[in-house]
Amino acid sequence: MLDATLNVFRAVGEETRLRIMALLFRGELTVSELTQILGQSQPRVSRHLKILADAGLVERYREGSWMFYRAARSAAEPAGAVRHLLESLAASEDRVVARDRDRFTQSREARARIAAAYFEKNARDWNEVRRLHLPESDIEARMRDMIGPQKAALFVDLGTGTGRMLELFADLYEQGVGFDVSRDMLAIARANLERAGVAHAQVRYGDLFSAPIENGAADLVCLHQVLHYLAEPDAAVREAARLLKPGGRLLIADFAPHELEFLREAHAHRRLGFSDDEVKSWRREAGLDLLAADTLAPLSGEKQKLTVKLWLCGTPESVRRLKSRAA
Numbered sequence: 001m002l003d004a005t006l007n008v009f010r011a012v013g014e015e016t017r018l019r020i021m022a023l024l025f026r027g028e029l030t031v032s033e034l035t036q037i038l039g040q041s042q043p044r045v046s047r048h049l050k051i052l053a054d055a056g057l058v059e060r061y062r063e064g065s066w067m068f069y070r071a072a073r074s075a076a077e078p079a080g081a082v083r084h085l086l087e088s089l090a091a092s093e094d095r096v097v098a099r100d101r102d103r104f105t106q107s108r109e110a111r112a113r114i115a116a117a118y119f120e121k122n123a124r125d126w127n128e129v130r131r132l133h134l135p136e137s138d139i140e141a142r143m144r145d146m147i148g149p150q151k152a153a154l155f156v157d158l159g160t161g162t163g164r165m166l167e168l169f170a171d172l173y174e175q176g177v178g179f180d181v182s183r184d185m186l187a188i189a190r191a192n193l194e195r196a197g198v199a200h201a202q203v204r205y206g207d208l209f210s211a212p213i214e215n216g217a218a219d220l221v222c223l224h225q226v227l228h229y230l231a232e233p234d235a236a237v238r239e240a241a242r243l244l245k246p247g248g249r250l251l252i253a254d255f256a257p258h259e260l261e262f263l264r265e266a267h268a269h270r271r272l273g274f275s276d277d278e279v280k281s282w283r284r285e286a287g288l289d290l291l292a293a294d295t296l297a298p299l300s301g302e303k304q305k306l307t308v309k310l311w312l313c314g315t316p317e318s319v320r321r322l323k324s325r326a327a
C-alpha cells in the first residue's frame, strides 16, 4: 500500500501529467491528439502516459494502429482517492488548464470538420459506400423485426444522413425527425423523403449531441452507423437516452470490432467497431437496459469483412412492458 500510494503521488506530482489528467477527464484521446494539445514531443507524452497508467490513473486500449487513453473509470485505491482532486482541476479556471481545454475543444472541432468534409464529399454516393459493407436489405429486415409493429408517436433519427431510417420505418411512426450536421446529406435526405412520399418526417440541421428536442419526448431513437465516427460515442448514447419517454427505445446499429484500418483514412471512421461490453457500459451509464441484440456476420466466402451488430435498448419501463406482453 505504501509503494502504491507513493506511485500515485509521484504520478500526479508533475505538471504535464496533471494537465494530461485534466484533459482525459474531458474525454478519451490518442497520443497524437495529446501531443498536439500539450505541444510536447510524442515520446515524452507516451512516457508520461505510461507512468499514469502504471499508477492506475489512466486506462488505455488499442484499436488497430491507434491507442486510446482515458481517465480510469472506477480507479481502485489509492488512485481513486485523488480522482476528486483531479476532477476539480479539470473543471478549474487555471490559466494553463483552461488553455488546454480550449485546445481540446479545437482538436474535437477539427476532427468533426474532417468527418463533415468526408460526408460532404460522399453525400451523393453514400448509399454506394453503404453497400460495400453488407446487404442493406438483410440488415433492414432484421431491424424491422427487432423493433416490431408497435407504432411510435415520435421517432428521432440521430445522424440521419440520407434519411434512410426515416424512410424505412415510415409506417412505424406518426411523426419523424432526423438530425445531421452535413447540409449536403440533408439535401439528399429531403429529396429521398419527398420521392418516397414520406410527408410526416422532417430533417433538420443539428448536432446529435444537443438535439433540440425536450427530455423524454421520443418513443424511438435510432443511431444507425453513426457511433464509429464520433469521439464520444458514450455521450451520444446518453443524449439518445435523454430524449426517450418512459417505455421508449433506442436502436443502435454499428460494426462489431474489426481490423479494417483503411476505413479510418478513406472513410473518416474513428473507431473500428464496438464490443458488446463497451455498448453495455454506455447503455448502463445512460440508464438503459438491453431488450434485444443481433449479430449479422458477412456471408462466408464474400469479400465483405464487416459484421453488423444491432442493439435494441430501452428504459426500465420498456423492459416492464416487454415482460408483461410476454406473460
Ligand SMILES: C[S@@+](CC[C@H](N)C(=O)[O-])C[C@H]1O[C@@H](n2cnc3c(N)ncnc32)[C@H](O)[C@@H]1O
Binding pocket: 115, 116, 119, 158, 159, 160, 161, 162, 163, 164, 165, 179, 180, 181, 182, 185, 206, 207, 208, 209, 223, 224, 225, 226, 229
Ligand atoms: C454513415 S452516415 C449514416 C447515416 C444514416 N444514419 C444511415 O444509416 O443511413 C453518418 C451520418 O452521421 C452524421 N453525423 C456525424 N456526426 C454528427 C453529429 N455530431 N451530429 C449529427 N450528425 C452527425 C454524418 O454527417 C453522416 O450523415
